[in-house]
Amino acid sequence: xxxxxxxxxxxxxxxxxxACPGCGVAMSIRNAIRVLGKDTSVYVPASCAVVFGTTxxxxxxxxxxxxTAFENxxxxxxxMQAAFEKKGKKVTAVGFAGDGGTYDIGLQSMSGAAxxxxxxxxxxxxxxxxxxxxxxxxxGTPFGAWTTTTPVGTKVQxxxxxxxxxxxxxxxHEIPYYATLSIGHPLDFIRKVEKAxxxxxxxxxxxxxxCIPGWKMxxxxxxxxxxxxxxxxxxxxxxxxxxxxxxxxxxGKMKSVRDYLMMQGRFRHMSDExxxxxxxxxxxxxNLHYKEKGAPEVCEIVPPEExxxxxxxxxxxxxx
Amino acid sequence: MFExxxxxxxxxxxxMAAEALAEAAVIEGNYAVxxxxxxxERRGAPVLAFTRIDSKKIYSKTQVYxxxxxxxxxxxLLDTIDVVAGLKPGGSVVINSRDKPEDIDLGISxxxxxxxxxxxxxEILKAPITNTxxxxxxxxxxxxxxxxxxxxxxxxxxxxxxxxxxxxxNSLAARTAYGRTVIGxxxxxxxxxxxxxxxxxxxxxxxxxxxxxxxxxxGLIGPGSFIENKxxxxxxxxPLRDREKCTMCLLCWFYxxxxxxxxxxxxxxxxxNYDYCKGCGVCANECPVDAIKMVRARA
Ligand SMILES: Cc1ncc(C[n+]2csc(CCOP(=O)(O)OP(=O)(O)O)c2C)c(N)n1
Ligand code: SF4
Ligand code: SF4
Ligand code: SF4
Ligand SMILES: [Mg+2]
Numbered sequence: 131x132x133x134x135x136x137x138x139x140x141x142x143x144x145x146x147x148x149a150c151p152g153c154g155v156a157m158s159i160r161n162a163i164r165v166l167g168k169d170t171s172v173y174v175p176a177s178c179a180v181v182f183g184t185t186x187x188x189x190x191x192x193x194x195x196x197x198t199a200f201e202n203x204x205x206x207x208x209x210m211q212a213a214f215e216k217k218g219k220k221v222t223a224v225g226f227a228g229d230g231g232t233y234d235i236g237l238q239s240m241s242g243a244a245x246x247x248x249x250x251x252x253x254x255x256x257x258x259x260x261x262x263x264x265x266x267x268x269x270g271t272p273f274g275a276w277t278t279t280t281p282v283g284t285k286v287q288x289x290x291x292x293x294x295x296x297x298x299x300x301x302x303h304e305i306p307y308y309a310t311l312s313i314g315h316p317l318d319f320i321r322k323v324e325k326a327x328x329x330x331x332x333x334x335x336x337x338x339x340x341c342i343p344g345w346k347m348x349x350x351x352x353x354x355x356x357x358x359x360x361x362x363x364x365x366x367x368x369x370x371x372x373x374x375x376x377x378x379x380x381x382g383k384m385k386s387v388r389d390y391l392m393m394q395g396r397f398r399h400m401s402d403e404x405x406x407x408x409x410x411x412x413x414x415x416x417n418l419h420y421k422e423k424g425a426p427e428v429c430e431i432v433p434p435e436e437x438x439x440x441x442x443x444x445x446x447x448x449x450x
Numbered sequence: 451m452f453e454x455x456x457x458x459x460x461x462x463x464x465x466m467a468a469e470a471l472a473e474a475a476v477i478e479g480n481y482a483v484x485x486x487x488x489x490x491e492r493r494g495a496p497v498l499a500f501t502r503i504d505s506k507k508i509y510s511k512t513q514v515y516x517x518x519x520x521x522x523x524x525x526x527l528l529d530t531i532d533v534v535a536g537l538k539p540g541g542s543v544v545i546n547s548r549d550k551p552e553d554i555d556l557g558i559s560x561x562x563x564x565x566x567x568x569x570x571x572x573e574i575l576k577a578p579i580t581n582t583x584x585x586x587x588x589x590x591x592x593x594x595x596x597x598x599x600x601x602x603x604x605x606x607x608x609x610x611x612x613x614x615x616x617x618x619x620n621s622l623a624a625r626t627a628y629g630r631t632v633i634g635x636x637x638x639x640x641x642x643x644x645x646x647x648x649x650x651x652x653x654x655x656x657x658x659x660x661x662x663x664x665x666x667x668x669g670l671i672g673p674g675s676f677i678e679n680k681x682x683x684x685x686x687x688x689p690l691r692d693r694e695k696c697t698m699c700l701l702c703w704f705y706x707x708x709x710x711x712x713x714x715x716x717x718x719x720x721x722x723n724y725d726y727c728k729g730c731g732v733c734a735n736e737c738p739v740d741a742i743k744m745v746r747a748r749a
Contacts, residue, residue, distance in 0.1 A: 134700045141709040145726035146676035149707060150461075150493035151684060152730035156707040182492060187648055187661055187671035188678060195673065316704055343461070343493060350731030350744075353705055 132320050137164055140192075147190040149182040152349025154340035154356070155255045156182065157313050159226060162253060162335070165323040168193060171214070171221050173207050175236065176200035177228035178262040178341075179255060194221075201235040203227040204243035207250040222327065224251040230260040233269030233294055244303035244332045251326055251333045254296070257341035265344045269294040272364065273408050276396045277344075287399055292411055297336060301370040306331040309369035309378075312338045314356035318367055318379050325369075338365045346395025355393050362390040363416040363424065377419060384425035387412050451504040452594055453514045457533050458523035459684060461493035463581030466607065467521070468499035471585060474595045474603035475503040483508050494684030494728055496527055503594065519592050522546060523567070523580050525554075526683035526748065534558055543636065544588050546580050548748075551634030559638035563591030565631045568686070574623045578686045582608075582620040586627035597628050677726075681708070685729030687744040689722060695741035696720070702733035702742065 142163040149156035155178055163170065171194040174180045180197050183190045198206060203225040210223035227236055232254040240252060259277045260266040267277040272293045276282050280289040301308045307329050309322040326333040338359060340352045347355060359365040360381055367379040387409045391397035400408075413429035416422075423429055454471065458464030465486040472482035480503050487498035500514040516536040525547040527533065534543060534556050543560055546567035554562060567583035574583075582604055589597050601621040609617035646668035656662075661672035669678045682688075691702075703711045703720055710726035711733060713719075734742040 134704050137704070139713050139715050143709065144674045144677050145709045145723070146679035146681060147708070148492055148495055148676075148679065148681070151707075151728035152732055153492075153707050157705060157732075160707065160709050161704065178492075183676075185676075186659060188675045189661070189673050190676040192674040313705070316701070348731075350735040352707070352730070352732055353736050 132165065132324055134316055134320070137161075137320070138167070140164075142168065142170075142192045143183065144190045144192060146188075147182050148185065149178065150342045150349070152340075152342050152352045153178075153182070154313060154338075154352045155179055155228075155257060157352060158255060158311075158319075158337045158339050159183070161313065161316075161319065162224075162226075162323050162337070163191075163193065165320055166222065166224060166251075166327055169221050171196070171210055171223050173197070173203060173210060173223065173225045175203050175206075175225070175227050175231045176262065177231055177255070178257075179226055179228070181262060200231055202239045203231060203236050204239035204241070204248075204252065207252065208243050208246070208248045211248060211250050222251060224253060226253045226255055228260070228262070228268075229254060229256040229258060229270035230266075230268040232256075233296055237299075240300075241303065244300060244305050244334070247305060247331045249330055249332070251335065253335045253337060255337050255339045256296075257339045257344060258293070259341070259344050261341050261344045270296065273411065274391070274397055274400045274404050276346075276399065282399045287401065287404065288397075297368075297370070300334045300336075301373075301375075303332070304373060305334060307333040307369065307371055308336070309334070310336045310338070310365065310367055312356040312360055312365060312367060314353045315360065315367060315379055322369060322378070344396070346398075347393060351393060355390070358385065358390040358393060361385040362387045363412040363419075364390055366415065366419045368419065380420060384416060384428050386425075386428045451502060451508070451510075452519070452592075453517045454501040454503075454519045454521060454588075455514045455517040456499040456501070456521045456523065457527050457531060458497050458499070458581070459493075459527070460495050460497050461579075462497075462523045463579050464497055464499040464523055467523070467581035467585055468501045470582070470600070470603045470607045471501045471588065471595070472503070473607055474585075474589075474599040475501075477599045477602055478595060480505055481508050487513060494681070496531060517541060519544065519588065519594075521584055521588055523584055524683070525549070528554070528556070529683065530680075532557065534560065542591055544584060544591050546584050546587075551632060551636055553637070555637040555640045557638055557640050558636070560636055561591075561633070562636040563587050563631050563633045565627045567627055570623055570627045570630065574619055574626060583623040583627035586624035586629075587631040589624070590628045590631040591633055597625065600624055680725045681728055682725050682747070685724075685727055685747040687729040687731060688724055688727055688747045689729075689731070689733050689742045690745055691720070691722065691733075692741045692743070695739050696737075697739055697741075699738060701736050701738065705732050705736055707732065 143160045173196045207223040207225040214221045266279045274288045276288045342349045362385045368377045413424045416424040456464040468484040472484035475482035482503045484501045520543045522545045544563045547564045548566045551562040565587040567580035570583040571580045604621045605617045648666045648668040663672045710723045
């Protein structure tokens with residue numbers, strides 16, 4: 131295993147890029163490529179990362195870089211890898227797509243590549259909304275979050291749907307490797323990228339990447355907020371290797387989801403009732419992942435009657 | 451017609467300032483328009499916004515190329531941008547700066563008003579958002595709008611979006627800055643070379659826009675060339691590391707999103723290159739032994 135000290139000095143994603151101060155995407159990209167190394171070729175679809183990492187004729191990437199459209203990361207890295215194989219080059223094609231580009235618009239292309247078990251690495255930079263175009267909701271946006279398309283009004287307050295379980299969808303393709311990562315857990319992060327690098331077949335790295343304006347938070351807290359996400363159960367660090375799931379880091383004591391929410395302006399409007407709903411969702415997830423009930427003072431609250439995914443709006447539209 | 455060009459950085463609220471100014475003009479019975487220049491800019495990157503004010507209807511839809519007044523929300527922009535480009539004769543400049551007008555070199559000698567809007571904002575709003583403070587200085591320097599109309603406009607604009615309390619504080623920021631504004635004349639010594647751009651003929655453009663590492667008259671292009679882009683001006687604060695306290699755990703080096711904390715392995719040391727530090731504060735927040743302090747970037 132590599133430790134922080136053993137990482138190479140060289141920046142393969144150079145300074146001078148134009149991400150917002152404190153950007154969790156930039157932080158994750160820099161360290162991922164640091165571990166993946168020079169023999170990597172990168173594809174980035176439409177997203178923040180394509181804009182702040184490359185503005186013609188400038189680029190931050192010091193490895194070959196390719197960009198076409200938004201929805202085709204799976205197809206593009208497939209093609210790149212095929213070309214390298216044909217030319218006899220030992221290069222890994224790696225796609226860095228956003229959550230919009232993975233949960234929603236790029237899902238079919240990713241699914242195709244996963245189904246064919248292409249020998250590539252797919253990285254999802256999950257900042258939980260379409261940030262590049264000014265913060266619209268995606269399938270990765272959590273319950274309650276404000277975005278410009280899930281505004282906070284008198285009737286409806288923020289996103290009404292729960293974050294889609296992308297991990298299950300990806301793992302259901304029975305690929306060699308799926309893992310969730312957090313930049314606030316460096317050793318786990320490095321180990322997983324390193325592991326993915328050395329496996330053959332379709333590898334999926336799901337990175338939790340805070341966004342400063344999108345989450346309305348202090349830029350200094352990027353790392354802190356990812357730690358809080360893991361401690362509260364909003365984000366779980368695990369991996370699925372050839373169908374076998376393993377938790378890679380379990381927080382000592384479950385923290386209440388409120389602690390996590392209150393660090394971010396996008397959640398600050400949430401009513402006690404909505405926070406409770408989200409807490410129940412987290413507790414259920416905690417139970418599924420860790421095979422144990424969450425902390426008693428956090429999780430032993432009376433659950434609301436309805437199933438977690440059925441909200442009032444849903445009822446209004448579809449009946450009970 | 452009175453035309454204003456705002457130079458700011460993403461997140462400083464230049465667009466909101468342009469809008470509030472237009473609203474103040476409308477309150478006084480004039481016509482006004484305000485709009486931003488849209489680019490791919492993130493927080494901290496240079497941005498433009500414009501306001502036009504007239505007693506008649508305004509049909510002009512272009513950017514403002516020859517302003518009557520230029521408003522600069524961040525004086526670090528003066529190092530890289532020719533803010534007075536196209537300024538009308540007799541025009542004026544309003545700058546957020548701690549310097550006196552006489553000490554500011556704009557390349558031409560013009561009427562210049564300064565106010566330390568960042569300090570006003572930090573004092574009153576507890577955040578370095580200088581857009582309302584600088585409008586106070588604008589009102590004082592140009593007399594184009596009255597302070598009362600400006601305060602009314604700020605209350606309307608901000609009240610709607612952010613609530614009464616925030617609106618009230620922003621209005622106070624404008625009033626405070628109005629009082630602290632110093633008016634004088636700038637120096638006109640430096641020659642600001644317009645930033646060289648790589649402008650290849652279409653025959654020289656590589657197929658598909660694909661670039662290899664290269665150097666042109668305008669500097670590096672292609673892979674890794676973003677180091678041409680110095681971003682220190684984005685920072686309000688910057689980190690100072692106490693070598694005595696530092697245990698070389700390397701967490702700051704790992705986390706820095708810019709990669710501007712450089713590790714010099716053979717000397718077992720770290721060095722922060724401020725050219726690329728945006729002052730996010732992550733390094734200071736994460737240092738386990740509190741060896742890093744954030745200080746104001748331009749003292
Ligand atoms: C087909 C298509 N639809 C819409 C867009 C506009 N667009 C560009 S980037 C983007 C948002 C990307 O969101 P995400 O994938 O989550 O990445 P982020 O910017 O959040 O990192 C959108 C909608 C596009 N480029 N192509
Ligand atoms: S908007 Fe968010 S994801 Fe995009 S550069 Fe800024 S912090 Fe990073
Ligand atoms: S303040 Fe941010 S950009 Fe500057 S050195 Fe620290 S982590 Fe890097
Ligand atoms: S995080 Fe603190 S202790 Fe660790 S290397 Fe940086 S300054 Fe030194
Ligand atoms: Mg996104």
